Amino acid sequence: xxxxxxxxxxxxxxxxxxxxxxxxxxxxxxxxxxxxxxxxxxxxxxxxxxxxxxxxxxxxxxxxxxxxxxxxxxxxxxxxxxxxxxxxxxxxxxxxxxxxxxxxxxxxxxxxxxxxxxxxxxxxxxxxxxxxxxxxxxxxxxxxxxxxxxxxxxxxxxxxxxxxx
Amino acid sequence: xxxxxxxxxxxxxxxxxxxxxxxxxxxxxxxxxxxxxxxxxxxxxxxxxxxxxxxxxxxxxxxxxxxxxxxxxxxxxxxxxxxxxxxxxxxxxxxxxxxxxxxxxxxxxxxxxxxxxxxxxxxxxxxxxxxxxxxxxxxxxxxxxxxxxxxxxxx
Numbered sequence: 001x002x003x004x005x006x007x008x009x010x011x012x013x014x015x016x017x018x019x020x021x022x023x024x025x026x027x028x029x030x031x032x033x034x035x036x037x038x039x040x041x042x043x044x045x046x047x048x049x050x051x052x053x054x055x056x057x058x059x060x061x062x063x064x065x066x067x068x069x070x071x072x073x074x075x076x077x078x079x080x081x082x083x084x085x086x087x088x089x090x091x092x093x094x095x096x097x098x099x100x101x102x103x104x105x106x107x108x109x110x111x112x113x114x115x116x117x118x119x120x121x122x123x124x125x126x127x128x129x130x131x132x133x134x135x136x137x138x139x140x141x142x143x144x145x146x147x148x149x150x151x152x153x154x155x156x157x158x159x160x161x162x163x164x165x
Numbered sequence: 166x167x168x169x170x171x172x173x174x175x176x177x178x179x180x181x182x183x184x185x186x187x188x189x190x191x192x193x194x195x196x197x198x199x200x201x202x203x204x205x206x207x208x209x210x211x212x213x214x215x216x217x218x219x220x221x222x223x224x225x226x227x228x229x230x231x232x233x234x235x236x237x238x239x240x241x242x243x244x245x246x247x248x249x250x251x252x253x254x255x256x257x258x259x260x261x262x263x264x265x266x267x268x269x270x271x272x273x274x275x276x277x278x279x280x281x282x283x284x285x286x287x288x289x290x291x292x293x294x295x296x297x298x299x300x301x302x303x304x305x306x307x308x309x310x311x312x313x314x315x316x317x318x319x320x
Contacts (some may be wrong), residue, residue, distance in 0.1 A: 018199045024303075028312045029227040030235040059283050063192050077316070081227075084319040089231045 010055045012050030016067030019043040023074040033081035040078050043071030102139060193294060194280055201276040204269050211244035216251075216258075236315040240265065246299035261311050272301065 020043040026036035047068035054061045123134045189218055214221050216226050221242070227235040243262025246255035279297050306313075 010192060014195050014199075018196060018203075021200065022203055025309075028309050028316065029237045029240070030227050030315060031237040031240065032223065033224050033316075049304060076173060084316055085227055085230050087319045088227075088233070088235075 008059055008063075009050040009053030010059065012046050012053065013064030013067050016043050016047035016050060016071060018065055019046060020067045020070035020074055023078070025072055027077040027081070029076045030084065032083065033078055034085070036078035036081075037075060040071055040075030043067060044075065047071055101144075191283070193283055194294075196232045197276040197280045197283075203274065204273040207244070207269060208248070208273075209275055211241065211248050214241065216245040216246060216254075225262070236261070236311055264308045268304055271304060296305070 019039055023036050023039040023043055026039065027033050047064055050064040051061060051068065053059075054064055120135070125132045210282035219242075223241060225235060225238050228238055237259070240262055243255040244266055246252070246258060247262065247266050252263070265314040276295065279293060282293055286293065
């Protein structure tokens, strides 16, 4: 009976120590550091319950205290990860975001202009036996070719080109 | 005269059972077995999930929030590739993957060796625990130094 009393709280202490070490390792890995706050709190609770049991029965508290300290440190490191993410996001936001957004807008603009330049529109209207088809090509290369042809044509004749918008 | 050897045999058997039971209930041994189990689970996780299929269930929360990869991104890929012997690719996924993997592998071996030493040398148990704490702390600091620097840099 006496032996059982002296060991009370020890199992909780071991559980707290193991959970605390796992939490500690998790807390220093930035990818999962923020989640480590949950096992950190569990560690503190386990150690606190174990400590109260050990105090009541006057049993050794070394393992429980180790678990409690590691749990608290791990929870603090895990909590600091929130500040890390916050600060990182703020730095990232202030330094790179405007530049990146500007680049993306420029890229989109260039793509749209390029697509419109090379666009070919074809409209086909069918009414019974009658079919009307209109093809409009806005190819820049075609336009340049036509312009070259016009420029190379006989300039002695009076040719007037009227462009209507 | 014939009963005596039987009695002594049964007594020695009882003593062996008691000492084994006491050994397994030692906090240090429970702690070692549990940590070795956790490390085994990490290795199994790295072995089961394939780096080619990219089907890892753990995602980086840091990257999800900030949109930028952190210092520990690609660690799962790196572990899986190390287990498959593709060290060059592992380095490409995460530069610190190898040192973290060595830390876990060393810890796994240390848990087994220290448990054996703890059972075989009952007189120097306290000393063994001190050696274990010191060695593990140094190993931890060496392996996780880039992560710690990263945390202190931004916090």
